Amino acid sequence: MKKVVILSIHPPYGTAINAEAFRASLGLAFSDISVHLVLCQDGVFAALKNQDPRFIQMKSMEEVYKNISSMGINLYIDRRSMEERNIREDEIVNGKIIDEDELKKLIDSADTVLTF
Amino acid sequence: MEEKKKRLGILVTAGPYTFQHIDTAYFIAKNAVEKGIEVNIFLFIDGVISLSSRIKSPGERHIPTMLKELAEKGVKIVGCGDCAQFRSVLRENLYPEIKLAGIATLAEMVENCDRFITLRLP
Numbered sequence: 001m002k003k004v005v006i007l008s009i010h011p012p013y014g015t016a017i018n019a020e021a022f023r024a025s026l027g028l029a030f031s032d033i034s035v036h037l038v039l040c041q042d043g044v045f046a047a048l049k050n051q052d053p054r055f056i057q058m059k060s061m062e063e064v065y066k067n068i069s070s071m072g073i074n075l076y077i078d079r080r081s082m083e084e085r086n087i088r089e090d091e092i093v094n095g096k097i098i099d100e101d102e103l104k105k106l107i108d109s110a111d112t113v114l115t116f
Numbered sequence: 117m118e119e120k121k122k123r124l125g126i127l128v129t130a131g132p133y134t135f136q137h138i139d140t141a142y143f144i145a146k147n148a149v150e151k152g153i154e155v156n157i158f159l160f161i162d163g164v165i166s167l168s169s170r171i172k173s174p175g176e177r178h179i180p181t182m183l184k185e186l187a188e189k190g191v192k193i194v195g196c197g198d199c200a201q202f203r204s205v206l207r208e209n210l211y212p213e214i215k216l217a218g219i220a221t222l223a224e225m226v227e228n229c230d231r232f233i234t235l236r237l238p
Contacts, residue, residue: 002226002227004226015237016161017129017161017237020129020160020161020199023198023219024160024219024222026219027218027219027220027222027223028219028222028223028226030219030220030223031219031220031223031224031227033223033226033227112226112229112232113234114127114226114232114234115234115236116129116234116236116237
């Protein structure tokens with residue numbers, strides 16, 4: 001089974017890219033690929049609790065990331081990106097918080113890396 | 117025994133003419149094919165816009181024709197069907213060598229390629 005790391009660096013709203021990174025992750029996970037989705041840079045905002053994007057007519061990415069492990073996707077949140085944005089661990093909905101060394105090892109262990 | 121052909125995959129998420137990514141993919145694919153490498157290109161998000169044969173580009177390179185030329189050389193080019201619908205890129209406006217499909221096709225390419233690169237939206 002191939003191991004794919006997906007780096008999602010865009011915020012959850014403002015562009016479709018974060019949602020598309022999720023959609024690609026889901027498609028790959030359904031195709032029997034070991035998928036490791038990493039939210040980093042502004043991507044970490046997608047894992048925040050209490051998102052309410054109804055006023056901009058968007059669907060909440062919080063719902064997606066809350067249930068992601070049941071979809072066969074391993075979710076990681078980059079600690080440094082969280083710290084740079086003043087996000088605390090208890091404000092994150094789900095996912096394993098990883099530091100730079102762990103992220104390097106994860107990328108190194110992947111057969112393929114896709115960046116969105 | 118004949119050596120197994122190397123396979124290269126390219127994911128393009130950026131749209132044509134605004135960004136240079138599809139041009140870069142074109143040159144990489146063209147050179148790789150000439151070196152005997154099998155090339156697969158998956159167009160995702162705004163990348164699918166490059167597929168519409170109805171694009172008019174007076175005085176400029178015509179990207180859909182460049183992709184058709186790649187497909188004729190054996191490059192497998194597939195666009196995301198959902199992305200195409202959202203951008204009004206209709207099947208009847210594609211060159212017949214180029215197909216629309218789901219993410220499963222991207223997964224298949226990732227699975228089967230020796231190297232897979234992303235040319236992403238900035």
